[in-house]
Amino acid sequence: MPYSEGAIRKMLPKTYLRKHVAHEIFVTITHFKNLVPMMDKYVYNDGSTKLLMSLSGTIPVTFTDKSYNIPICVWVEDSYPQTAPICYVTPTREMMLVPGKYVSSSGEVVLPYLEEWNGDCDLVRLLQVMLGVFGEFPPVCKRPFPDPEQAPCWLQFYRQEEALLNTDGNLYFSLFGEDGQYSWQENESNC
Structure with a gap:
């Protein structure tokens, strides 16, 4: 189901910079066709929850000359673009998370790009950085004996x-x- 920029803007609560965020999300899903925008409940580490925009789906990562679909979820807070998105690798049942330098044991993505987030940063470049990093350090592997x-x-x-x-x-x-x-x-x- 294709999403228009207007449809995305309507999904966003008024606390967001709706025009800017809708445009960025639209551009992002144009480049990354397996990501779907949706409003969903995000649970913070302290247990509090908030309704946030998310992009969920897969991004195509090349590792050892093969393409793999890595499942992710990118949470965009209403303070975006001043604050960086919150990103997670979300393995399927057939996958195991591989924590490392760029992915925590909870699946949270930890990148210098996110830590140094500023006005020049955007979602498309963030996902391009993930493609490069995950191509060198895959965040998931096939679970042994899934069947x-x-x-x-x-x-x-x-x-x-x-x-x-x-x-x-x-x-x-x-x-x-x-x-x-x-x-x-x-x-x-x-x-």
Whole structure:
């Protein structure tokens, strides 16, 4: 669903510099087509919340000559452009966050560009800086064994939660046989 600059301006509360912020967001989503603007509740570290504009989606990062879609969320406060956006890497279930020099363990993006934010900074350049940094230091990786079928055999048993401990202290696994009936085997596995 394409967003016009006018539609974005209507989304913004009057506390924002609506014309300026709407224009920047429109230019940003023109360059980064997988980002979607929306008003959403942001939770600050102290637990307080505020309705803020956000850009959520993915940015295409090139790492080892391959392109990867890195999920991010950029929060634009109503004090923007005087204050820098708050940016996060938001891994999917299949991904693991890789904290490092530019990404905290909570997923917050920590860049010199954000720390030195001034009147010459904007959202498009911020995302271009992220592309460069994430291309050198990827903020996510594929989670090992996202699907039970890819997990080691022993982990598949635990994921299925079919392990039972009998009162005699022996471990039993309940498995479905080819006929759909339970098959009980004591301390045996083909793993």
